Amino acid sequence: MAKSKPVKAKPALKWQRDPEGMRIRILEAAKQEFAAHGLAGARVDRIAVNAGANKRMLYYHVGNKEDLYLAVLEAAYDKIRSEERGLDLEHLDPPEAIERLIDFTWNYFLRNPEFLALLNTENLAKARHLKRSTKVKSMHSPFVEMIRTVVIRGVESGDFRVAVDPVQLYISIAGLCFFYLSNSATLSVIFGRDLLKKEARDERLAHMVALVLAALTGKSTADFGKAKVPGARAAAHQPV
Amino acid sequence: MAKSKPVKAKPALKWQRDPEGMRIRILEAAKQEFAAHGLAGARVDRIAVNAGANKRMLYYHVGNKEDLYLAVLEAAYDKIRSEERGLDLEHLDPPEAIERLIDFTWNYFLRNPEFLALLNTENLAKARHLKRSTKVKSMHSPFVEMIRTVVIRGVESGDFRVAVDPVQLYISIAGLCFFYLSNSATLSVIFGRDLLKKEARDERLAHMVALVLAALTGKSTADFGKAKVPGARAAAHQPV
DNA sequence: GGAGAAATTAACCCGTTGGATAAATACTGG
DNA sequence: CCAGTATTTATCCAACGGGTTAATTTCTCC
Structure with missing residues (x-):
């Protein structure tokens, strides 16, 4: 038929x-x-x-080569914006929402190392191509607004002590994740250990969540220091 | 004569x-x-x-070209390590020491944008050159040890609530500064405003210090949110 | 003041690379 | 089944760019 x-x-x-x-x-x-x-x-x-x-x-x-490059860059932004929109933070209570946000950002970068490299390349070029791309400029991240409402909710509910500028927080969360992963090669050499192996990644994620939440809530919930001792509350002195 | x-x-x-x-x-x-x-x-x-x-x-x-590149990279590491050693945190009380650390890192990156670019380039190369440089590998940053002692002092004095892994904190501080500056070109396009102008830089530094100190001390000292309203304690709702 | 070493210059070599040209092949609608 | 168009292939090329060769100049030291 x-x-x-x-x-x-x-x-x-x-x-x-x-x-x-x-x-x-x-x-x-x-x-x-x-x-x-x-x-x-x-x-x-x-x-x-x-x-x-x-x-x-x-x-x-x-x-040509530059057209190709810009097309790749635009597709990369399109992809992350699309996945970002899929994140639903509305129904989570503020601390969970922030944790979810960090978790998403971290894992997105982990799953898409090319995105990090492309951003670095574009910054080396002083964003020359991005500036010419009306397409990318119109793709706003929903995260800033998401953070804004979450922070307001957090302050109202008493979960958070202070209002943070959502743009600053957005950049901070991205930065905490981005730097570690984007620079893992040099950092691994400097510190003489593999920062990308599972334990190291887990430790890093825990640290970032604890850092940001501790700052926002004033309470130190998660293990903030060494994640080495599972379940153990962070003690005053670390053995190492 | x-x-x-x-x-x-x-x-x-x-x-x-x-x-x-x-x-x-x-x-x-x-x-x-x-x-x-x-x-x-x-x-x-x-x-x-x-x-x-x-x-x-x-x-x-x-x-040849690669020798030249490696020489530049080694000189860059040598320079920052040297300046790092000049930082004296011993006689400062812990919160001030941390603030000093962030301030130094921020301003060093600001004064040496080439360093950021070189690190990105080296990471694009998966640290291929750094791995072969015994010189750089032997240049350990004094910051990790500095942070370790500061954190211990802070916990003992009661200034800090929890012990943090100094390596994680070092990476976090570097990351907060690095990402903002290294990616300022693309971020400026995305947000439609110049992140490198004086006010924006000042706001960023204030945010980073407030974030890290709030996490460590549990007290929200500085203005954590918008630096727009000088002197004003962060309110629940931000006008924008 | 002159021989030998150190530093500098000028010219060339040749594989690489982005891009272009033109011809061939597959698909479409009629 | 055929004309016209869309897609793909096979070559070519001029400029670029890292690296080299060899000659030239300046310094050193006796």
């Missing part, structure tokens, strides 16, 4: 040509390449190969 | 040759170049020109 034209729903047979798929593969390959090598270090030919395509295809489907 | 050989104290007349000076100029130019364009984006010829030298000189005095 209704066979008419094989629109493009299920390609049943493997396509010989697949413009949309090709574009996606190109952008994915480009993301990896730019994230791994930066703008200047990225190689157009490598992107082509990794996209299973010909170099000419990049120019046909997206544009 | 004592004219013997014009050693090299005061070059009275301008020198025709100046190996030490040349090396310094090369490293300075290289630092600027790598900081501005990253490793792959840096141009050896530009470094030469900006050093007031010939390209061949780079190879003569330092080595």
Whole structure:
């Protein structure tokens, strides 16, 4: 029934040509390449190969190297904004909401290391491309407003002692997560230990949540110091 | 008197040759170049020109591009470590010491934006060069130990409620400062305002100090939220 | 004041790389 | 089944950029 034209729903047979798929593969390959090598270090030919395509295809489907880079950057912002909108903090009580926020940010960065690298690359370029992107400029993070209402609720309920500027808090939470992960390579060398192994990551997340919540609530809920001794309340002196 | 050989104290007349000076100029130019364009984006010829030298000189005095880069990186670490050691926190009471620490970190990053860029570049390279540098690996930051003793003193004196892992706190303080400054270009575009102008910088520093001290002491001393209303205690609702 | 070493300059080499051209192949609608 | 269009492939190329070679100049020290 209704066979008419094989629109493009299920390609049943493997396509010989697949413009949309090709574009996606190109952008994915480009993301990896730019994230791994930066703008200047990225190689157009490598992107082509990794996209299973010909170099000419990049120019046909997206544009030159910079167009490619901007498309990747815009897609990256689009993705995180989209996931951010999915976070529902309304029905959580304020401290839980903040914890949820930190947890999301941390795990998003952990799951998307390319995003961190792309941001660094763009900042090296002094946001030259972002400035020209009306698309990204119109994509506001819902987090600032979310934080604003959570903080207000927290102060009203007595959970939080003080009102914080939501933008500052947003940047602080992002910064706590971002720096650790983005600089894990150099920090791991400096400290002589792997900051990305499971225990270290868990310890870091616990620390960040404890730090921010302690600041907001005035109560030191979670283990703020070494997460080494599970269940143990932080003691005055740490053995090490 | 004592004219013997014009050693090299005061070059009275301008020198025709100046190996030490040349090396310094090369490293300075290289630092600027790598900081501005990253490793792959840096141009050896530009470094030469900006050093007031010939390209061949780079190879003569330092080595190839990667040698140059590593020399710059090592010098950068050496510089910050040196300044860190100059910070005396012993005689300050714990909260002041922490504030001093944040203040130093913030201002060092502000005064040395190239350092931030270099770290990002090195992390893009997964710390490939740092790993090979025994020099840098031996340069431990005195801050971790400083923080450890300050925290212990703070807990003993009752100023601080909980013991924090000094490494975590060190990373948190660095992260709060680093992220804001390193990503100021993209963040400024996203938020549609200049995060580097004086008021914004002051507000940020106040926020960071308040955040960390509130977490440690349990008391919300400084203005934690908007620094907009000087003197005013943070109110439940912010007008904006 | 001259030989030898140190520092500096000028010119060239050659693989790489972003981008362009043109031809071929697959798809579409009629 | 055919013309026209969309997609893909196969080459090519000029500029760039790191690195090298060799000649030149300046300093040192006897």
